[in-house]
Amino acid sequence: MTAPLTPPPPPHEQSPQNPRQPHHAWQAPQTHGPAAHPAYPGAYEASYGQDGPGMKTELREAAVITVAVALAGALLGLLWWWLAPHVPLIADDTTVYLQDTEGEQAIGVDGTFTLLALGFGALSALVVFLLRRRGGVPLVVALALGGLLGSLLAWRLGVWLGPTQNVVAHAKAVGKGVIFSAPLQLGAKGALLAWSLTALVVHLALTALFGPRDPDPYQQSPYPQA
Numbered sequence: 001m002t003a004p005l006t007p008p009p010p011p012h013e014q015s016p017q018n019p020r021q022p023h024h025a026w027q028a029p030q031t032h033g034p035a036a037h038p039a040y041p042g043a044y045e046a047s048y049g050q051d052g053p054g055m056k057t058e059l060r061e062a063a064v065i066t067v068a069v070a071l072a073g074a075l076l077g078l079l080w081w082w083l084a085p086h087v088p089l090i091a092d093d094t095t096v097y098l099q100d101t102e103g104e105q106a107i108g109v110d111g112t113f114t115l116l117a118l119g120f121g122a123l124s125a126l127v128v129f130l131l132r133r134r135g136g137v138p139l140v141v142a143l144a145l146g147g148l149l150g151s152l153l154a155w156r157l158g159v160w161l162g163p164t165q166n167v168v169a170h171a172k173a174v175g176k177g178v179i180f181s182a183p184l185q186l187g188a189k190g191a192l193l194a195w196s197l198t199a200l201v202v203h204l205a206l207t208a209l210f211g212p213r214d215p216d217p218y219q220q221s222p223y224p225q226a
Contacts, residue, residue, distance in 0.1 A: 055138075062138035069124050069146025069199075076120050076150060076195075077157030080184075084112045084158070087182035091171035099179050106187060113155070114191040121147055121198025128199075129206040143203060147196035155192065158184050 085108040088099035125143060132139055162184030164170050174180045186192075 058136050058138045061132065062142035065128055065139065065142040066146040066149070069128075069143065070149035070153060072120060072124065072146075073150025073153035074157060075154075076116055077154035077161070079116055080113050080154060080158040081161040083116070084109045084184060088179045089167065089171070089182045090177065090179050091174075092176060096167055096171045106185075109184065110186060110188045110191055113158075113186055114188070114194050117147075117151055117154075117191060117194035118198050120150070121195040122202045124195075125199040125202035125206065129203055129210075133207075133211055140200065140203065143199040144196040147199045148192065151192040151195045155186050159186075 085105040087105040087109065088103070089096055090099040091097075124147065128139065128143060159165070163181045165183045167183065170180055
């Protein structure tokens with residue numbers, strides 16, 4: 001009595017270790033998740049590089065912005081010296097005093113500097129946003145630091161261009177009873193922060209309203225949502 005012969009298994013059930021068997025025709029294509037995605041290269045190439053040009057490039061741009069904004073302080077100093085009201089002084093035989101004791105020229109000097117600094121801060125933030133819409137921490141720091149350095153430069157330049165700081169010598173030079181201008185001074189030192197604070201607020205508002213939006217990860221995912 002002969003045992004029945006066992007029929008050979010179908011081609012798709014044979015061992016894949018047989019080198020003569022084309023088992024690859026029955027294997028499903030391998031797919032990988034987001035960590036390794038050879039099956040979906042195009043889905044991830046679109047999002048590559050969206051984090052910005054790189055830290056070195058951002059630091060280089062931030063350094064350029066800091067220097068440019070700080071140098072703009074020279075223009076602020078010229079405008080302050082030109083537009084600020086003059087504080088009139090007068091001298092007698094022994095004393096130099098204000099010609100108008102109730103005048104508000106000294107307050108106008110500080111107010112002129114503050115208003116100019118506010119305008120320069122808004123303008124610098126707008127220009128930087130138009131040149132570099134993505135923003136970033138180095139760029140924001142550059143705006144703040146450049147605004148502070150520009151304010152310091154404007155303050156010292158305006159004082160240097162204004163009347164001499166030696167009031168006694170100036171009074172002797174003009175003579176008794178002659179009105180002359182007091183040195184250009186910034187009484188409210190907090191005005192030196194107006195440029196930086198304005199630039200930060202305006203740039204933040206522009207970035208929030210008109211800056212690029214981060215892509216929606218659910219819309220770019222190649223896998224169906226549950």
